Amino acid sequence: MKERLLILEDGSVYKGKAFGSDNFQIGELVFNTSMTGYQEILTDNSYCGQIVMMTYPLIGNYGINRDDYESIVPAVFGFVVKDYCDAPSNWRAQETLNDFLVRENIPGIYGIDTRAITRKLRDQGVMKATMADPDANIEEIVKQLKETDYLHDQVKRVASDKIFPIPNRGKKVVLMDFGAKLGIVRELSKRGCDLIVVPWNTPAEKILSYHADGVMLTNGPGNPEDLPETIETIRQLIPHTVVFGICLGHQLISLACGAKTYKLKFGHRGGNHPVIDLATGKVQITSQNHGYAVDIDSLENTPLELSHQALNDKSCEGVRHTQYPCFSVQFHPEASAGPEDARDLFDEFINMMDKEGHHA
Template structure:
């Protein structure tokens, strides 16, 4: 069956329908990863967005369910140049096509994903529609597409109740703003007991848990929308407990210090982004998935200083709060399917808890 991608600038691409046959409007971003498509599909940070994969063949090793970063996919739609109909992997549970159908994710194959990527790079992130309906008159459709906004997605992706994973000498409270599974796994692997809490959890609840450290997770959407969460992070700061934050957590911590965030033109989405440690001078390759960054002009240098920067565009990729035991990174040290260059940052968090 034919399927159509309609972008808000009026561009229309025709391909073949894959996955669920339904119509969806969302924000469109591109991802430059060569592998890890299941981790992309199940990353809650993509809530409200459809993903265009730049690598030409997707699905060649099928779906290995234990590699999911959450219990279900969170992308709205999936665009590929070519879908591998038969995945080859001894760990495979299901083919990608069947996985998309089972989880109600519509997609398109057979269109030039790199052309779409160039449009997004030139014009910025934009809304679009995936549909199997041919529209002769696009005006009404484009009005609906342009009216779409990504909102309320943290509430949609966070856990609903507190739960605990692992046993160990260090007790960590992990705020779930749309957390990837491997964050908790990375802490448990290091001998931590991890109590995962919903995004709306009050600081007073964390104080009662008497934890050794606090981790703020990744998540979707505009950080400035999370007004109540930001207020609770301000209260968490007063507890003097070591805090490490990733992605959305990194942005929320900046806002809790009255710094500013801003939307990027097309964001960072992929597993090949170089970041430089400003302390050591060393460059790491990182996985990233974000549309917002900290405005460097808004940073009070008496409170915090940049820790990492992006080698390509010089945006801030990490912060050290000089008067508090707090460190944050914009990228994903827990990255699955990789790279694992920055996995050692979890050891940095362990050291922070030793010196509190």
């Protein structure tokens, strides 16, 4: 296997072995602490513009199958692992991880010290990076890394640009797509929801014209402050319907209600993050993938109250509106990949639509 380099904007260079494609792109290098679920991670649109590094060393051992995709077209910019397994042992496997990366034009590197790089990112924060061939001009690439700005159009890249239905016979829900994981669609469909998927920039008037029982605001990539028109749309929606937000949807609800967001030093990415429900005192192990968070202090003087909090760093993990049927969480209750502790939040969404429907 040929050699490949991983180059960081601080000038660090790590030599490893190549797999996947040669489609080198500059992305934000982030780490994920999940022990399983690399297929769901690779196909999660929230990683658009990012190079994902797995902290768990052995990756590829159960291959790739068609059933566990979180999107049909992956948006990740690269994949970094310690040990790559090219001979998966799993009855569900349909191809190797390398075959998948080549087909989807995603570059990969393995055989490098992912522990050292993870410590660097924890100490210094996430940074821009790219992969390169061994004979590349390192100084020129580092200069390019420092001069390149982060992407600001990730949602536009991955979200649907058309309105379409996913029919069912239960509650009618408008799903506002910012790069939705299919796990969210699966959980709503499992509960009979009759979905209308709309693009991220659909105006409130259009959404309300469907007379839906509720609106689902999905996950998605990037800085929530890059979507001012969507923030205004959500501000208009909240007084008129039931609203449930996940991840980016949570951040957008908070901004729409006057709170603030900030960039985390190295983000929360993985299926092992403990979160406490402040109403019940129950602790759930959650799946997470975000680089931004809602500023808890900024919730003061807004109609929002803190509902969930991270036990590792005490950051905001959920809010509830004090006047309207609107709530959101920073973590992923649909899991995919990760623990399924919090899937009852989808039931709460259904119950809230039932209650508001009776009041109508």
